[in-house]
Amino acid sequence: MLLSFSTQARLFLGKHFKKHRESNSITQSQVASSLGYGSPQFVSNFERGICVLPFKDIHTVIKSYKISKEETLRLYLEATEISLNDYLSSSD
Secondary structure, X not given: OOOOOOHHHHHHHHHHXXXXXXXXXXXXXXXXXXXXXXXXXXXXHHHOOOOOOOHHHHHHHHHHHOOOHHXXXXXXXXXXXXXXXXXXXXXX
């Protein structure tokens, strides 16, 4: 079974990526363009926790946002922990 991120985990990731995007003065349109999307809507959806960033796009984003691989790993591990806690809490 593949783990899907809970809403709280998606919000956690989106918030952190948005913070880094804004601190580097990058627009959602610029990100969308670098990922090959015609509209910034996907970036907005990701930052609001509606969807997750596809693995194929992570390298491009962290390079643009100047996020280290170590920090990215930490963020995704924390998001996984949030998701598992949410799942286990709902199973009580």
